[in-house]
Amino acid sequence: DTAVSQTPKYLVTQMGNDKSIKCEQNLGHDTMYWYKQDSKKFLKIMFSYNNKELIINETVPNRFSPKSPDKAHLNLHINSLELGDSAVYFCASSPGLAGLYEQYFGPGTRLTVT
Amino acid sequence: AQSVTQLGSHVSVSEGALVLLRCNYSSSVPPYLFWYVQYPNQGLQLLLKYTTGATLVKGINGFEAEFKKSETSFHLTKPSAHMSDAAEYFCAPVGGGGADGLTFGKGTHLIIQP
Numbered sequence: 001d002t003a004v005s006q007t008p009k010y011l012v013t014q015m016g017n018d019k020s021i022k023c024e025q026n027l028g029h030d031t032m033y034w035y036k037q038d039s040k041k042f043l044k045i046m047f048s049y050n051n052k053e054l055i056i057n058e059t060v061p062n063r064f065s066p067k068s069p070d071k072a073h074l075n076l077h078i079n080s081l082e083l084g085d086s087a088v089y090f091c092a093s094s095p096g097l098a099g100l101y102e103q104y105f106g107p108g109t110r111l112t113v114t
Numbered sequence: 115a116q117s118v119t120q121l122g123s124h125v126s127v128s129e130g131a132l133v134l135l136r137c138n139y140s141s142s143v144p145p146y147l148f149w150y151v152q153y154p155n156q157g158l159q160l161l162l163k164y165t166t167g168a169t170l171v172k173g174i175n176g177f178e179a180e181f182k183k184s185e186t187s188f189h190l191t192k193p194s195a196h197m198s199d200a201a202e203y204f205c206a207p208v209g210g211g212g213a214d215g216l217t218f219g220k221g222t223h224l225i226i227q228p
Contacts, residue, residue: 004157041202043158043218090157100146100165105157 003027004106006091012112013081021076021109023091031055032074033092033103034066043090049074050097078111086113118205120219128227133177133192135222137205140186147188149179150218152202161203164188175199200226 004025013019025032033056034046047066048056054066063079074091088108094101121136139147146165150158162173169181175198179190188205205219 041152041221041223043204043221045217092157102148102160102163103158105159107157108155 004091004093004104006089006106006109008109009107010110010112012114014114015081015083017081018077018079019081019111020078021089021091021111023074023076023106025072025091025093025104025106027093027095027104029093029095029104030071031094031096031101032068032071033094034074034076035090035092037088037090037108039087047074047076055097081111081113083113086111117217118207118219120203120205120222122222123220124223124225126225126227127195129197130194133190133195133199133224135190135203135205135224137179137188137190137219138186139188139205139207146207147179147181148206149173149177149188149190150204150206151175152204152221154201158204161190195224195226197226197228200224 007022011019031050033048035043036046037043045058046060049068052068052071065077068074088110090108091106092103094103117140119138127133148163149161151161152158161177162171162179164171164181172178177190177192179188181188202221202223204221
């Protein structure tokens with residue numbers, strides 16, 4: 001009974017392709033996030049949605065587009081993939097805005113761009 | 115915005131020895147503070163958090179941290195390391211407003227020597 005799930009777990013693709021990563025949470029949380037973790041384990045927030053509305057949009061190339069069809073889902077679509085996009089992408093959720101509440105993380109999606 | 119410094123990207127201790135992972139934050143306003151742990155090939159999970167009240171906070175798996183305003187620190191400790199503690203540890207402070215995304219420290223990789 002996974003709280004935050006992501007699919008796929010691994011994604012290997014070529015430069016220039018478009019891909020999506022899906023995230024679902026069954027915790028009833030209002031807020032969801034996407035993070036990127038690089039090879040040095042540095043974790044950087046990319047986006048945050050609260051009740052399906054975008055509230056945080058860090059400096060991320062516009063090739064990355066989040067979509068939240070409902071409160072339980074936050075998908076990440078990436079256009080024209082580049083080598084530098086290779087990383088582990090984590091989805092997370094929390095009952096409210098970040099900082100006041102614990103975040104629950106998904107298992108991650110390891111994206112490899114060749 | 116808040117920021118943190120985690121001293122030592124790698125910390126190695128012997129099994130049974132004291133674990134001390136350092137985290138200093140930069141702010142004149144005491145933030146909320148979190149420690150997360152990331153086991154290999156997994157997402158992050160909350161170890162413990164400080165918001166208000168008691169400055170010594172106990173978390174899961176025998177870890178604890180003490181908030182010291184005078185030192186702007188929130189170091190993580192465990193009296194006796196276990197092999198299963200080998201993981202990446204992240205400190206994260208957030209400004210009290212909660213509107214910011216969660217900003218993680220660069221992480222400390224804890225190695226347990228048998």
